[in-house]
Amino acid sequence: MFEFLDQLADVLEGELDLFTHIVSSQLLPDSSIALVSMPSSRGATYYKGNREVNGLFQVLAKNKNQPLVAETVQKIAEYLEKNAITMNGYNISNIEIYTEPHYIDGDRQGGWTYSAALAVTYTKE
Secondary structure, eight states: OHHHHHHHHHHHHHHSOOSSOEEESSOOSSSEEEEEEEOOOOOEEOTTSOEEEEEEEEEEEEESOHHHHHHHHHHHHHHHHHSOOOBTTEEEEEEEEEEEEEEEEEOTTSOEEEEEEEEEEEEEO
């Protein structure tokens, strides 16, 4: 799933105007956007050994500008759900919003954190 999320970050950065680059695994202390893997079901294994992955991941964003953070998470979630995503080495069957974009936290430094969870189904070629 980590390779998948790294490639997906590259696609999003190429297609959307974002306030910063996307990092993987966790948010940075200041302004950042991250794609983070979440626990999910195993998926199916087919006769020829191909495995369908049912994955869940979060889009997390943090910034001192609350409307910008909320809009960014919404923009990413909607883009992924509404567009056919093409990536080398992956056949993506479906990406859909699992939990709508929502507020997570505000910190003492004035940072706002928002999140959306997405479900994805893909096979690795």
